[in-house]
Amino acid sequence: MPLGRGVQTFTRDDLTFDVTDSGPAEGEVVVLLHGFPQDRTAWDSVTPALNAAGLRTLAPDQRGYSPGARPRSRTAYTMEELSADTLALLDAAGAKRAHLVGHDWGGALAWALADRHPDRVASLTALSTPHPAAMGWAFTHGDQWKKSWYMVFFQLPWLPERAVARGLHDLYTHHGVAAEQAAKYVARFNNPQELRGPLGWYRSMPASRSMKRSLASLRKGRSAGASQPRRITVPTTFIWGSRDFALGRAAAEKTREFVCGDYEFIELDESHWLPEVVPDVVAEAVLQRVRSVGR
Secondary structure (H helix, E strand, O other), X not given: OOOOOOOOEXXXXXXXXXXXXXXXXXXXXXXXXXXXXXXXHHHOOOHHHXXXXXXXEEEEOOOOOOOOOOOOOHHHHOHHHHHHHHHHHHHHHOOOOEEXXXXXXXXHHHHHHHHHOHHHEEEEEEEOOOOHHHHHHHHHHOOHHHHOHHHHHOOOOOHHHHHHHHHHHHHHHOOOOOHHHHHHHHHHOOXXXXXXXXXXXXXXXXXXXXXXXXXXXXXXXXXXXXXXXXXXXXXXXXXXXOOOOOOOHHHHHHHHXXXXXXXXXXXXXXXXXXXXXXXXXXXXXXXXXXXXXXX
């Protein structure tokens, strides 16, 4: 299978991002956005099926993960900045639009891009992460607040880096990730300094305009007649594992209310690490979503 156009890196605002570009150069573009704490290798078992089907895949190491893209300020990791990074990748690849696939924080980013830049998004496949408005709703209508306690802990300085580094191996292997892949992640995030950038995604939340708008909507939602969030218009598939330790059922089931385009919800008897644990299922769902756009 010939490689794509060879986008090994791209730059934005003096930051350099590493990319795995594979598949036929003329194929429709699929952008694969990893989550925390992962990297672009999360998709290594997914991309072969997509490439074999004629799709070009772009899997970047995102902001905070690429060695050349690790700003120190928490305001450098807002959803606005992360979205601009992905748009810069599309521009570097010569793609007017792409099919987005995102897991965990990559899923949150994919939802944001589909909301704000639907002209650049051909379709959306979100793994594990519900629509952000559904997530906000679930904090007061389910047990999501219990599952998300770590988000508050991650706001602390230096201590979260050390705690996460100590628990990484079990975080992966206790939830189905193969030992070999877990070892690669542990080696990559083998000291607290390597986790500072990835944790910046969480620490940016209080400074993010998107988060402030979501909190304002949540407060208004308690009163009658409150305005509703915009709904996603692009064709969307949401895949969720019923044994996910971080993201609960309430938000998963609520998500369909925030999509007005073609929508499919796939519930699996799995935990959180879907790209690594069930890559064939993920690849088939992505292919079905991509093909639906052409019908």
